[in-house]
Amino acid sequence: MANKLRTGAMTRAGGKWACGLLALLLSGGVAQAQDLSLENARISLLPGDMPGAGYFSLQNDGAEDVTLVGAQSDAFENTEIHMSMEKDGMASMHAVPEIDIAAGQRFEFAPKGYHLMFMHRAAPLEVGDDVEVVLHFADGQQLPATFEVVSPTAMH
Amino acid sequence: MLKWLSPIILSALLAGCEDPNWHTSDISDIMPDLDLSLVDENGEQVEEDAYTGKTTLLYFGYTHCPDVCPTSLARMTAAIKKLDESARDDIQVLFVSVDPERDTPARLRQYTDVFGPQFIGLTGNTEQLDELTNRYRVSYGYGDKDANGNYDVSHSSGIFVFNAQGDARLLMRNSDPIPSMVSDLKRLMARG
Ligand SMILES: [Cu+2]
Numbered sequence: 001m002a003n004k005l006r007t008g009a010m011t012r013a014g015g016k017w018a019c020g021l022l023a024l025l026l027s028g029g030v031a032q033a034q035d036l037s038l039e040n041a042r043i044s045l046l047p048g049d050m051p052g053a054g055y056f057s058l059q060n061d062g063a064e065d066v067t068l069v070g071a072q073s074d075a076f077e078n079t080e081i082h083m084s085m086e087k088d089g090m091a092s093m094h095a096v097p098e099i100d101i102a103a104g105q106r107f108e109f110a111p112k113g114y115h116l117m118f119m120h121r122a123a124p125l126e127v128g129d130d131v132e133v134v135l136h137f138a139d140g141q142q143l144p145a146t147f148e149v150v151s152p153t154a155m156h
Numbered sequence: 157m158l159k160w161l162s163p164i165i166l167s168a169l170l171a172g173c174e175d176p177n178w179h180t181s182d183i184s185d186i187m188p189d190l191d192l193s194l195v196d197e198n199g200e201q202v203e204e205d206a207y208t209g210k211t212t213l214l215y216f217g218y219t220h221c222p223d224v225c226p227t228s229l230a231r232m233t234a235a236i237k238k239l240d241e242s243a244r245d246d247i248q249v250l251f252v253s254v255d256p257e258r259d260t261p262a263r264l265r266q267y268t269d270v271f272g273p274q275f276i277g278l279t280g281n282t283e284q285l286d287e288l289t290n291r292y293r294v295s296y297g298y299g300d301k302d303a304n305g306n307y308d309v310s311h312s313s314g315i316f317v318f319n320a321q322g323d324a325r326l327l328m329r330n331s332d333p334i335p336s337m338v339s340d341l342k343r344l345m346a347r348g
Pocket of ligand 1: 083093095116117223
């Protein structure tokens with residue numbers, strides 16, 4: 001009888017502990033996602049199947065540094081992190097595997113610098129449309145964001 | 157005394173060499189007049205005489221460039237919009253693609269339409285492109301193809317500006333603010 005009771009109490013305590021851990025993990029996850037935020041997210045889109053450029057301002061309000069390792073959108077077959085460079089009057093662009101954003105820092109994806117290169121749209125898009133994009137980080141975090149489609153003439 | 161005077165003398169000398177009223181770079185003495193043989197966005201073979209009579213901006217790029225090229229063209233669009241309405245018919249932008257493998261005339265037309273009626277797409281074979289880029293002492297190059305067949309193209313980033321007679325006059329860089337471009341375009345269109 002006493003044994004049974006104890007077991008029951010143990011189980012309840014164990015259940016509580018598991019729930020607490022789950023709650024901790026969940027709140028931890030939520031808090032982490034809230035530490036990262038995107039502002040002014042937009043895609044400058046060219047006509048037809050020409051690639052688009054994604055620009056935004058990424059703020060890391062967390063206590064930890066994060067590393068952006070990629071982005072994905074169902075609206076495009078391929079999304080890469082790119083960087084444009086200008087040197088001695090020559091412009092070039094290349095893929096960038098990852099970008100570190102230190103705790104408390106803001107990182108700008110802006111014209112003539114870092115951009116997400118969106119290639120091969122899955123369906124036609126128009127200026128004013130919203131595109132869902134998920135940013136991926138090295139620690140497994142994912143940051144979903146809505147990008148607005150804008151005309152390239154709005155970027156200067 | 158001489159030590160602090162010399163910078164003043166130097167700047168006075170420099171001011172004498174460079175017209176202080178231009179905001180962008182004067183290339184009148186160092187670049188040749190407009191001379192080209194290319195294919196336009198309608199698939200027609202064209203030469204420079206097709207473009208005389210208007211102030212001409214010449215820019216090298218490619219349509220698979222989502223960042224630098226559209227941003228540069230958007231700056232030109234913004235500058236042209238700042239001109240008097242009547243003047244906007246007297247200016248044209250030649251967008252020369254150095255990526256003829258992907259940039260067909262039809263694709264160039266679709267691309268330039270985004271930026272305004274002043275924009276004309278051009279391209280050519282390697283020989284024609286080399287002749288033009290060598291003439292203005294710029295270059296271009298291709299990166300390796302990735303798994304999807306995409307490749308990056310390096311190209312010059314400046315805008316060469318010619319007067320209505322096709323004489324080289326100015327070089328506008330990405331670092332030149334739009335009001336400087338507008339001011340110089342107005343001055344060039346007024347005086348040639
Ligand atoms: Cu890119």
